Amino acid sequence: MxxxxxxxxxxxxxxxxxxxxxxxxxxxxxxxxxxxxxxxxxxxxxTSTADPAAIRDVETHLADLRNAPRIDSGVVRRVVPEERRGASDSWFGRRPGVRFDVALPLESPDDPVASVWVPTPDRLTGETELERVAAACGVEPSRLSDAVGRELPLTYAGDGQWVIRSPSNAAAAGTPEAELA
Structure with missing residues (x-):
């Protein structure tokens, strides 16, 4: 070559x-x-269809909800003024509000407490979240510290979420949710 x-x-x-x-x-x-x-x-x-075998996950979740604790109220332990980030127009700004710590009557060594934060309204209209929680505790919004020791109606919403029910408007939209702390 x-x-x-x-x-x-x-x-x-x-x-x-x-x-x-x-x-x-x-x-x-x-x-x-x-x-x-x-x-x-x-x-x-x-829409999306999952694997047909995933129905077991749905059934397990529904069984967990059925076996969830049956609690209809808790006792307010603390009412704490608290500012939270990200709730206002600017992510860096903090919005004032009030955190209610509610003791749950669960048999647990952790002494479970549900915490709910509601923003402080600019004006009282009778329909704000803070007024709904105050009414559920049976106190005036101007006397939130009197809520300590009062019973607060709660409903378990699943996955560690507790919903505070208002006695006057149980189906109100925007009802605050509490996370199990």
Whole structure:
């Protein structure tokens, strides 16, 4: 073989290796694009059907709700003024409010307490969250410290969430939720 033939074989093999590399890269990009398209379409779909075997997870969740503690009230332990971040127009600003710590009558070594925070309203309209919680405790909004030691109606909403029920408007929208602390 002459040097010219060796050079042609080298270029032909380099061309073949380059073509294979281009096909490999193109197939990797095609697979990635297909997976991305599938993920985006799944996120944008109005409904999604899970694996039929996942019904066991739903049944387990419903059994946990059925076996959840049956509590209809707790006792307010503390009423604490507290500012929270992120509740106002600016994420850096803090919004004033009040945190109610409610003792739950659960048999637990942790002595469970549900904490609920409600924002301080700019004006009293009779429909603010703070007024609903004060009414549920049987105190005036101007006398929130009197809520300590009072019973507060609660409903277990599942997953450690407790909803404070208002006796005057039990189905009111925007009822504050308490997380088990």
């Amino acid at each position: 002459t040097e010219l033939e060796l050079l042609l074989w080298f270029f032909a093999s380099a061309l073949l290796a380059g073509g294979v590399a281009v096909l490999l890269v193109a197939s990797v990009f095609a697979v990635a694009a297909a997976r991305l398209t599938k993920a985006v379409s799944a996120m944008l779909a109005p």
